Amino acid sequence: MALFEMKWLRRFVRRHTNPIPEHRADLWKRRLSIGYAILAWQAFGLVCYMVFTGRNDWAKHYGYKSEEDLALSPAQQFAKHIRVEGSGKIIRLSGFSKVEEVPFDSNTVERVKD
Incomplete structure (x- = not known):
């Protein structure tokens, strides 16, 4: 059933x-x-x-994201949002090839380098 x-x-x-x-x-x-x-x-x-009109990130436009959240990569924001505990790796892909592998620790979140 x-x-x-x-x-x-x-x-x-x-x-x-x-x-x-x-x-x-x-x-x-x-x-x-x-x-x-x-x-x-x-x-x-x-x-x-x-x-x-530049309001595609509505949370940023209306002030719901802090400067700390804006400094994180989308992968780090998502990991923070789902409350990942401990450490892991964030792997960035382009097509089928690995571009970057960044270690992630929930206690110390790294900033995005623009």
Whole structure:
């Protein structure tokens, strides 16, 4: 039995509703798909606008990131966010080749060299 199978919900809905004619269901499926396409296009436009105006890092723009967080590489920020304990390695790749390997210690976080 699948974890998210809710046969009881399907039985409840089918017991308490009337069947929809196929042509009406198809009409509403087309209407909803057009609405979804318009909504997705608007969301894409909003993202492009935010990147174009320089607000693509919204946490930095609205002051939610400290200067300490801005000085870290994205890998170090993520390791700090998920609270990695101990030490490890951050490996930077370009294509299929290894470019850099930086040791990471959660107690002493290294700064990014620009």
